[in-house]
Amino acid sequence: MTPQTYIFIGRSGCGKGTQADLLRKVLAEKSSEIPITYMETGKLFRDFVMGQSYSQRLSKAINKEGGLQPEFLTIHLWSDFFVKNLTNNTHLITDGTPRKINEAKVLNTAFEFYKREKPHVIFINVSRAWSKERMLAREREDDKEVDIEARLDWYETEVVPTIDYYRNNPLYIFHDVNGERSIPEIHTDIVKMIGLV
Numbered sequence: 092m093t094p095q096t097y098i099f100i101g102r103s104g105c106g107k108g109t110q111a112d113l114l115r116k117v118l119a120e121k122s123s124e125i126p127i128t129y130m131e132t133g134k135l136f137r138d139f140v141m142g143q144s145y146s147q148r149l150s151k152a153i154n155k156e157g158g159l160q161p162e163f164l165t166i167h168l169w170s171d172f173f174v175k176n177l178t179n180n181t182h183l184i185t186d187g188t189p190r191k192i193n194e195a196k197v198l199n200t201a202f203e204f205y206k207r208e209k210p211h212v213i214f215i216n217v218s219r220a221w222s223k224e225r226m227l228a229r230e231r232e233d234d235k236e237v238d239i240e241a242r243l244d245w246y247e248t249e250v251v252p253t254i255d256y257y258r259n260n261p262l263y264i265f266h267d268v269n270g271e272r273s274i275p276e277i278h279t280d281i282v283k284m285i286g287l288v
Contacts, residue, residue: 157238
């Protein structure tokens with residue numbers, strides 16, 4: 092098996108992290124000779140805002156309001172992660188990046204640089220109401236109702252066009268997965284779609 096690239100995208104609370112983790116386990120079993128690099132953008136930001144620099148404090152304020160982080164900062168965090176962690180013989184799984192079309196275009200240049208061809212885009216498709224219910228149930232600090240509504244609003248304006256960009260881009264293999272089902276059902280579909288069974 093050659094190293095593959097998988098991008099998980101979808102509304103907050105749709106289960107991207109859960110499904111990415113399940114995919115990691117399958118890849119570890121099926122191609123144990125290939126290491127796996129997993130980048131969770133949300134974790135990069137949660138770690139970043141723990142600091143006390145001016146930039147970190149500004150980013151933390153955006154986080155608290157449920158706002159969308161500026162493109163330059165998102166790109167900086169995942170670019171730094173790639174430079175420090177990506178090698179030529181590794182599966183790459185990203186969760187939570189990109190969110191905006193400009194980020195997707197910059198990510199294209201990274202994939203070209205690292206010679207990662209035909210990434211799989213796994214869109215976990217859930218409704219706004221389903222997403223809101225899931226986020227309220229998980230009771231995270233940044234999951235207050237007003238913050239959730241803000242995230243759901245910017246999903247419509249920013250992330251949906253990015254999903255459409257991937258859906259119609261021949262450089263990527265796009266998979267639309269019904270996310271309003273059980274975790275095992277979704278996982279089974281993903282594994283089939285990306286050709287691991």
